[in-house]
Amino acid sequence: MADEKAKKTIDPKKHEMPVQDAKERAHNFEEVALGYDEETAVAEAQRCLQCKNEPCRKGCPVQVFIPQFIKMVAERDFDGAIKKIKEKNALPAVCGRVCPQENQCEKYCTLGKKFEPVGIGRLERFCADRELKMGVTVPEVAPPTGKKVAVVGSGPSGLTCASDLAKKGHEVTIFEALHVAGGVLMYGIPQFRLPKEVVQAEVENLKKLGVKIEVNSVVGKFSTVDELMEEEGFDAVYIGTGAGLPYFMGIPGENACGVYSANEFLTRTNLMKAYLFPKYDTPIKVGKKVAVLGGGNVAMDGARTALRLGAEESHIVYRRSHEELPARKEEAEHAEEEGVIFDLLTSPVEILSNEDGWVTGMKCIKYELGEPDASGRRSPIPIPGSEFIMDVDTVVVAIGQGPNPLVPRTTKGLELNKNGNIVANLETGATSKQGVYAGGDVVTGAATVILAMGAGRTAADSIHEYLTNK
Amino acid sequence: MFKILEKQVHSPVIKQFVVEAPRVAKSCKAGQFIILQINEEGERIPLTIADFDREKGTITIVFQEVGKSTIQLGEMEAGDYIKDFVGPLGEPTHIENVGTVVCVAGGVGIAPVHPIARAFKEAGNHVIGIMGARSKDLLFWEDKMAAACSELHVTTDDGSYVRQGFVTDVLKDIIEEKGKENIPLVVAIGPQPMMRAAANLTKEYDIKTIVSLNALMVDGTGMCGCCRISVGGETKFVCVDGPDFDGHQVNWAELALRQVYFKSEEQLALEYRECTCRNGGAE
Numbered sequence: 001m002a003d004e005k006a007k008k009t010i011d012p013k014k015h016e017m018p019v020q021d022a023k024e025r026a027h028n029f030e031e032v033a034l035g036y037d038e039e040t041a042v043a044e045a046q047r048c049l050q051c052k053n054e055p056c057r058k059g060c061p062v063q064v065f066i067p068q069f070i071k072m073v074a075e076r077d078f079d080g081a082i083k084k085i086k087e088k089n090a091l092p093a094v095c096g097r098v099c100p101q102e103n104q105c106e107k108y109c110t111l112g113k114k115f116e117p118v119g120i121g122r123l124e125r126f127c128a129d130r131e132l133k134m135g136v137t138v139p140e141v142a143p144p145t146g147k148k149v150a151v152v153g154s155g156p157s158g159l160t161c162a163s164d165l166a167k168k169g170h171e172v173t174i175f176e177a178l179h180v181a182g183g184v185l186m187y188g189i190p191q192f193r194l195p196k197e198v199v200q201a202e203v204e205n206l207k208k209l210g211v212k213i214e215v216n217s218v219v220g221k222f223s224t225v226d227e228l229m230e231e232e233g234f235d236a237v238y239i240g241t242g243a244g245l246p247y248f249m250g251i252p253g254e255n256a257c258g259v260y261s262a263n264e265f266l267t268r269t270n271l272m273k274a275y276l277f278p279k280y281d282t283p284i285k286v287g288k289k290v291a292v293l294g295g296g297n298v299a300m301d302g303a304r305t306a307l308r309l310g311a312e313e314s315h316i317v318y319r320r321s322h323e324e325l326p327a328r329k330e331e332a333e334h335a336e337e338e339g340v341i342f343d344l345l346t347s348p349v350e351i352l353s354n355e356d357g358w359v360t361g362m363k364c365i366k367y368e369l370g371e372p373d374a375s376g377r378r379s380p381i382p383i384p385g386s387e388f389i390m391d392v393d394t395v396v397v398a399i400g401q402g403p404n405p406l407v408p409r410t411t412k413g414l415e416l417n418k419n420g421n422i423v424a425n426l427e428t429g430a431t432s433k434q435g436v437y438a439g440g441d442v443v444t445g446a447a448t449v450i451l452a453m454g455a456g457r458t459a460a461d462s463i464h465e466y467l468t469n470k
Numbered sequence: 471m472f473k474i475l476e477k478q479v480h481s482p483v484i485k486q487f488v489v490e491a492p493r494v495a496k497s498c499k500a501g502q503f504i505i506l507q508i509n510e511e512g513e514r515i516p517l518t519i520a521d522f523d524r525e526k527g528t529i530t531i532v533f534q535e536v537g538k539s540t541i542q543l544g545e546m547e548a549g550d551y552i553k554d555f556v557g558p559l560g561e562p563t564h565i566e567n568v569g570t571v572v573c574v575a576g577g578v579g580i581a582p583v584h585p586i587a588r589a590f591k592e593a594g595n596h597v598i599g600i601m602g603a604r605s606k607d608l609l610f611w612e613d614k615m616a617a618a619c620s621e622l623h624v625t626t627d628d629g630s631y632v633r634q635g636f637v638t639d640v641l642k643d644i645i646e647e648k649g650k651e652n653i654p655l656v657v658a659i660g661p662q663p664m665m666r667a668a669a670n671l672t673k674e675y676d677i678k679t680i681v682s683l684n685a686l687m688v689d690g691t692g693m694c695g696c697c698r699i700s701v702g703g704e705t706k707f708v709c710v711d712g713p714d715f716d717g718h719q720v721n722w723a724e725l726a727l728r729q730v731y732f733k734s735e736e737q738l739a740l741e742y743r744e745c746t747c748r749n750g751g752a753e
């Protein structure tokens with residue numbers, strides 16, 4: 001009977017996420033999505049059907065106890081809810097913001113079959129933000145085991161692995177190449193989508209578990225993985241160095257001034273805070289018309305950042321059609337609302353520049369979609385004679401990244417695949433080298449925050465087992 | 471935080487720090503560099519490791535004040551702390567015994583040449599050092615260079631010390647005098663026009679020449695691509711593939727254009743700094 005009643009009163013729509021007005025936010029770096037308040041969160045949580053078979057959990061790469069925490073929110077037991085989430089997810093404030101929920105937990109939500117799914121990510125964010133505001137309780141840490149583990153890279157993968165190992169009583173040191181911890185969460189994903197204060201709050205929580213974070217430490221340079229184990233006494237190493245190597249198109253003119261990799265454009269802006277130049281020293285230059293090459297999250301972030309830095313026009317130039325955009329739907333929508341222009345079925349063949357080396361335009365060719373290939377995807381085919389000149393003065397290349405080669409190049413006996421990714425067993429994180437584990441983007445290629453975290457957790461379990469039996 | 475242990479002023483615009491950085495000192499080699507960030511608001515700037523002491527765990531840097539960050543750095547004193555200091559970065563210079571090596575240093579390039587010359591000499595080479603600057607007051611480390619090289623030639627552009635002329639003039643004289651077949655390798659480090667001129671000169675004689683490129687950098691770990699430059703028709707990342715490259719293969723014109731990418735912003739940064747300094751740091 002309760003079910004009957006629930007069905008009748010269920011709101012077919014997710015509670016809307018309050019957002020900053022599109023016109024206004026297109027010119028500032030404040031967070032776009034403002035987060036649920038308590039009442040909205042409780043009301044959204046009450047939409048959940050508490051399905052016995054928990055389909056939503058199967059869609060979550062780390063199997064967050066979704067129905068359980070949502071029930072607690074509905075009952076206003078917010079402390080309980082965040083504890084429940086954290087049993088599975090070490091960085092809920094981050095995931096609640098950037099997980100592609102529509103392809104994961106929410107995709108499998110029963111409610112989504114008829115109506116809009118439960119706003120699982122939004123509820124997760126609500127719980128995490130509330131806890132950050134109220135002050136975080138430090139989870140229990142097991143007694144010291146006397147074993148030392150080095151974690152290379154402080155992205156979501158490394159942070160999760162470190163957190164799990166520390167809770168199990170191991171002495172963990174993270175080595176990070178940059179001057180702050182967080183990986184892509186700090187240098188890539190923009191402030192307006194993931195405030196850096198949120199990331200740093202999560203990093204601080206990790207330190208409370210006793211994890212040491214050594215920034216300014218490039219492994220492969222100050223010390224190799226082998227040296228960490230042989231000379232510095234680490235019993236095991238986890239490599240979570242990400243996919244930081246920017247790819248370029250390989251077309252003429254790409255080294256002109258005014259052409260950035262997305263990594264450079266976003267790193268200058270986010271990590272180095274060039275949007276606050278000259279109060280902050282790192283400069284950035286954005287012209288009147290910006291073309292961002294690519295169609296993923298990184299490209300959307302680049303295009304939206306360009307607007308905020310003062311570009312008059314910001315274009316996404318993508319070889320396929322709207323349907324194939326690899327970016328999250330919400331991100332593409334947000335970009336469109338803010339005024340980003342989509343030039344689809346278009347690809348550059350040359351970047352033009354003047355005698356001072358500055359970009360003056362981009363020669364492009366139009367594409368059409370051909371027959372579906374073996375994978376069912378319709379592949380783009382260039383249209384002969386369709387070349388035209390696009391009038392742009394800044395180009396941001398966001399066509400993907402490969403694994404940073406520093407660690408793979410300097411570690412003896414580490415098996416790599418043909419793209420330079422580290423080969424690791426996906427069930428255990430084990431590499432071809434004893435005592436060395438790897439996970440996240442450096443293994444899978446550029447993927448998602450939550451997958452990187454899942455890999456960190458899996459490896460932490462195996463490392464624990466390895467150290468216990470050693 | 472990284473402590474400045476010693477400061478030395480070579481000229482009003484050229485200064486030297488010894489910085490406590492044991493981890494960098496433990497593993498660095500000739501030809502590598504560090505990146506530092508003065509404070510929270512600071513930018514990341516690359517500077518060559520000019521000397522190191524593995525026992526004491528220190529790194530020596532020598533820098534010329536050319537803009538906002540280097541001027542601000544120059545105002546720091548022994549006892550002050552630099553917020554971030556990361557290294558060693560870049561590939562070390564390839565050191566081997568080739569017989570004779572001519573090491574050419576222009577201006578503040580004396581600092582990076584010094585450990586390279588020393589390493590070549592330690593490897594058994596006869597090292598001919600050439601060092602020069604615009605004028606006498608911009609010269610430093612003549613004693614250290616004399617010790618690092620087997621023979622040392624000094625010159626100034628304006629003739630205010632030893633002899634008048636560019637380092638490339640001296641290089642030409644030496645090649646002519648010794649014969650190009652007796653000089654298998656030249657290393658040239660200094661301002662871009664000087665390296666380019668040296669590379670052009672040695673190309674005529676077909677002498678292999680290594681230069682150290684000072685492209686703009688952000689991370690210094692191969693992540694941003696800001697430092698990319700065409701070498702032999704291929705795009706290279708100076709921070710991880712270099713900074714040393716074959717001077718005959720470098721696309722100098724491209725490097726020169728990319729070098730002044732942020733010229734107007736750099737000017738603005740300097741003006742902003744002067745303005746905030748005058749107002750006692752208030753905005």
Ligand SMILES: Cc1cc2nc3c(=O)[nH]c(=O)nc-3n(C[C@H](O)[C@H](O)[C@H](O)COP(=O)(O)OP(=O)(O)OC[C@H]3O[C@@H](n4cnc5c(N)ncnc54)[C@H](O)[C@@H]3O)c2cc1C
Nearest residue numbers: 153155156157177183184188219242440441447448449452
């Ligand atoms: C602009 C952008 C937007 C994105 N948006 C989303 C999104 O909305 N949702 C989503 O789920 N995913 C998104 N992603 C993808 C996601 O950020 C990554 O999949 C995830 O960060 C990978 O985590 P990781 O821990 O494997 O590596 P990273 O986050 O890349 O971290 C690796 C860390 O290792 C450090 N490192 C590298 N080499 C060394 C070395 N030799 N020594 C020491 N440290 C080293 C790096 O400096 C870095 O800090 C986005 C990515 C980008 C670039």
Ligand SMILES: Cc1cc2nc3c(=O)[nH]c(=O)nc-3n(C[C@H](O)[C@H](O)[C@H](O)COP(=O)(O)OP(=O)(O)OC[C@H]3O[C@@H](n4cnc5c(N)ncnc54)[C@H](O)[C@@H]3O)c2cc1C
Nearest residue numbers: 515516517518532533534537538539540684685686687736
């Ligand atoms: C590998 C390498 C080693 C170097 N070693 C030394 C050294 O030992 N001593 C020394 O005096 N200088 C060295 N430099 C140059 C030094 O990094 C720049 O002079 C410094 O960054 C200028 O900063 P600024 O803010 O004071 O000047 P700005 O006014 O900002 O810039 C002046 C000029 O310096 C260069 N520059 C500016 N920012 C950067 C940056 N982020 N990266 C690289 N170049 C930049 C540009 O050509 C610019 O036009 C080196 C550069 C590289 C790449």
Ligand code: SF4
Nearest residue numbers: 060095099104105121
């Ligand atoms: S971690 Fe991501 S996928 Fe899992 S429940 Fe949270 S938002 Fe959904």
Ligand code: SF4
Nearest residue numbers: 048049051056109110
């Ligand atoms: S599938 Fe949807 S409705 Fe069912 S328990 Fe999970 S979140 Fe609730």
Ligand code: FES
Nearest residue numbers: 690692694695709
């Ligand atoms: S400085 Fe970023 S890749 Fe070289």
Ligand SMILES: [Mg+2]
Nearest residue numbers: 537538539736
């Ligand atoms: Mg500067």
